[in-house]
Amino acid sequence: MYSKYQILKNSELAPKIKEMDVYVPFIAKAAKPGQFVIVMADEKGERIPLTLVDWDDEEGWIRLVFLEIGVTTIKIGKKKAGDRLFYVAGPLGNPSHIENYGTVLMVGGGVGVPALYPIARALKKAGNYIISIIGAKSANLLVYENEMRKVSDELYITTDDGSKGFKGFTTDMLKKLLEEDRKIDVVWAIGPAIMMKVCSAVTRNYGVKTIVSLNSLMVCGMGMCGACRITVGGETKFTCVDGPEFDGHLVDWNELLLRLNMYRKEEEYALKIKKL
Amino acid sequence: MAKVKPRVKIPKRPPEERIKDFNEVALTLSEEQAISEASRCLQCKNPTCVKGCPVGIEIPKFIKYVKEGEFEKAYRVLKEKCPIPAITGRVCPQEKQCEKGCVLAKLGQPIAIGALERFVADWAREHGIEEELPEAKPTGKKVAVVGSGPASIVVAADLAKLGYEVNVFEALHIPGGVLVYGIPEYRLPKYIVRGEIDYLRKLGVSFDFGILVGRTIAMSELLEDYDAVFVGTGAGHPRLLRVPGENYNYIYTANEFLVRINLMRAFMFPEYDTPVHVGERVAVIGAGNTAMDAARTALRMGAKEVYILYRRTEAEMPARREEIENAKEEGIKFVFLVQPVEFFGDKNGNVTAVKLMKMKLGPPDQSGRPRPIPTGETVTFEADTIINAIGFVPNPIVPRTTPGLKVDKRGRIIVDEEGRTSLGRVYAGGDIVIGEGTVIEAMGWGRIASKAIHKDLSKL
Numbered sequence: 001m002y003s004k005y006q007i008l009k010n011s012e013l014a015p016k017i018k019e020m021d022v023y024v025p026f027i028a029k030a031a032k033p034g035q036f037v038i039v040m041a042d043e044k045g046e047r048i049p050l051t052l053v054d055w056d057d058e059e060g061w062i063r064l065v066f067l068e069i070g071v072t073t074i075k076i077g078k079k080k081a082g083d084r085l086f087y088v089a090g091p092l093g094n095p096s097h098i099e100n101y102g103t104v105l106m107v108g109g110g111v112g113v114p115a116l117y118p119i120a121r122a123l124k125k126a127g128n129y130i131i132s133i134i135g136a137k138s139a140n141l142l143v144y145e146n147e148m149r150k151v152s153d154e155l156y157i158t159t160d161d162g163s164k165g166f167k168g169f170t171t172d173m174l175k176k177l178l179e180e181d182r183k184i185d186v187v188w189a190i191g192p193a194i195m196m197k198v199c200s201a202v203t204r205n206y207g208v209k210t211i212v213s214l215n216s217l218m219v220c221g222m223g224m225c226g227a228c229r230i231t232v233g234g235e236t237k238f239t240c241v242d243g244p245e246f247d248g249h250l251v252d253w254n255e256l257l258l259r260l261n262m263y264r265k266e267e268e269y270a271l272k273i274k275k276l
Numbered sequence: 277m278a279k280v281k282p283r284v285k286i287p288k289r290p291p292e293e294r295i296k297d298f299n300e301v302a303l304t305l306s307e308e309q310a311i312s313e314a315s316r317c318l319q320c321k322n323p324t325c326v327k328g329c330p331v332g333i334e335i336p337k338f339i340k341y342v343k344e345g346e347f348e349k350a351y352r353v354l355k356e357k358c359p360i361p362a363i364t365g366r367v368c369p370q371e372k373q374c375e376k377g378c379v380l381a382k383l384g385q386p387i388a389i390g391a392l393e394r395f396v397a398d399w400a401r402e403h404g405i406e407e408e409l410p411e412a413k414p415t416g417k418k419v420a421v422v423g424s425g426p427a428s429i430v431v432a433a434d435l436a437k438l439g440y441e442v443n444v445f446e447a448l449h450i451p452g453g454v455l456v457y458g459i460p461e462y463r464l465p466k467y468i469v470r471g472e473i474d475y476l477r478k479l480g481v482s483f484d485f486g487i488l489v490g491r492t493i494a495m496s497e498l499l500e501d502y503d504a505v506f507v508g509t510g511a512g513h514p515r516l517l518r519v520p521g522e523n524y525n526y527i528y529t530a531n532e533f534l535v536r537i538n539l540m541r542a543f544m545f546p547e548y549d550t551p552v553h554v555g556e557r558v559a560v561i562g563a564g565n566t567a568m569d570a571a572r573t574a575l576r577m578g579a580k581e582v583y584i585l586y587r588r589t590e591a592e593m594p595a596r597r598e599e600i601e602n603a604k605e606e607g608i609k610f611v612f613l614v615q616p617v618e619f620f621g622d623k624n625g626n627v628t629a630v631k632l633m634k635m636k637l638g639p640p641d642q643s644g645r646p647r648p649i650p651t652g653e654t655v656t657f658e659a660d661t662i663i664n665a666i667g668f669v670p671n672p673i674v675p676r677t678t679p680g681l682k683v684d685k686r687g688r689i690i691v692d693e694e695g696r697t698s699l700g701r702v703y704a705g706g707d708i709v710i711g712e713g714t715v716i717e718a719m720g721w722g723r724i725a726s727k728a729i730h731k732d733l734s735k736l
Contacts, residue, residue: 024486026487026492026493027492030491030492030493038486040449041549044541044547044548044549045548045549046540046549046550047449047540047550071549072549086449087449087485087486088486089447089448089449089485089486089487089488089492090486090488090491090492091491091492092488092491219532219535219536219540219550220448220535222447222488222491222671222673223512223513223671223672223673224457224512224513224514224531224535224671225514225529225531225532225535225536226514226516226528226529226531226532227532227536229516229523230523231523236516236518236522236523241672241673252523254625255523255625258525258624258625259523259525259625261525261624261625262525262526262553263551263553266545266551266553267551269546270545270546270549270551273546274546
């Protein structure tokens, strides 16, 4: 039998993008779309949030997809099947509100696409017509195309450099689809903060409700510390216990973008000194 | 009146030395000092010190053993009622509890009970004294303990000693709750906490980490697998100031600041991966024990100037006098009668200053302290790091996710006088019940609940 936190699989989906299955039966049992976990690479590691991409209650694993960009993601990206993570806690945050909205437009960018996948799957199952826009910088960085295709009624691909699909940003395609005057009941956007910011700005003009999943810096993940706090609708919220999903039209995006930079210097220093 | 031998002076490291590191400030008494201090105890027939102890340590008895040099016997006496004497000896506000009740307190020279407790616990650890593990007959019953802070530690130890199978569910990666994430290393070294938690393991208590009851496992599921559940999830949810600009960068809640440094050990960055940013001029809002901890920690992290900003005056500060004295010795500066009304930041979103409303004291409020009243006059105070230490509210996760669990207006779980909640077989204690208490008060609630659990489960 596997031991708790054991890595069952670690594969590279694209340069620096890893997909990892970890044995954590109690999380696999409780997980719902839209939730996340906090992981630690080792005893001296940071606590970082990662979105639950998939899970299997019977086999007891959870699936995570991450970009190897910081100390923790690089450390865990190096681990092999059979190795263990030091700690995984979850599922954390409020699950996505799944119901039959009608037509849902899903917008995913980068590793936001896998994060969007379980939500799209649940929305599809709930009877929604799913239109998906998935994007990446270039074709070789696009992940979860097949998974998203399976749960979408329509799928649009965008790349910044035009190496696959529509040349441009996901938000350009979003604007295009909204201009076609189709009835879109709700937009769900997950990706880099700047993408979600632009998405929310675009949909505001069309009066379409937009749900975003915030990627705030986090430490505890359970409402204790407030590292993840963010102004939403003029009120301070904790991404971990009040979110991670919020109404994109109410989020103070500039605040989020500035807060994401808070430890940039320390991160760069740590990466350099640890030779990661 | 007979002349009383003065109370022992507790050895402390000099301020200029201690602010450079995270090592302990107060030191353990020597054997000679301990014996001499213990010999001052009058061994009252009807000891009033014990009445002040929420867990009922037989204080005169352990002190008598110290006086006789029978330190191991003294340790056994402590351990009978308190599973973690090395911790309580360090962090209890003895001046408000046992030492307040000491008859010598009337002469201003109470026995240094806390220092003696610490001495005995440290002596036992240094001499490798084996724990006496009671051989309780297994009851065949299982108890789940939610959270691993002071209240939970007492419940787990008490029930394990009585033969219950006890499993502790801790959401973080290290056991101890506020003892590890809240109280700084220089007041309570974490190796001490580890040692005391090991005692629970020796008693047969098992721990599961990364499990957030209410999220990972529902209360209803726990009740299927366990005969009783104790909720000791604490008051770890920070209270916010709710003023404009409170989310500028480097405005921390005290919890975030202390979690980064104590739990995640950011003071050892980059050996440990978690960073913390401390500027040159730090302002801490509030004047409780947490505020003192945050201020003194900021100093140790290299801040040039650290200020405590408080809306009342020196006399009303809720922190322990000892901690205020320590802070002053270390050079923390105090600004009274001010309340933040707005924060300012630069183009990068980093805080630069706080606008303070000048206050004056009015008639007493509900807390019995003079109410601070705004004067209308404001002043701008420059600071590049702000730490909000105005307090905590109960952690909302268990109440929010447990239907039928009644809470009061302030989010505290409602219990009867024996720690029973509105849900059958569910008990609660510590800060989740009382709001913001001390380590030992939480432990006292744990003792009450463990008695009720044993009483109720024995009937089944």
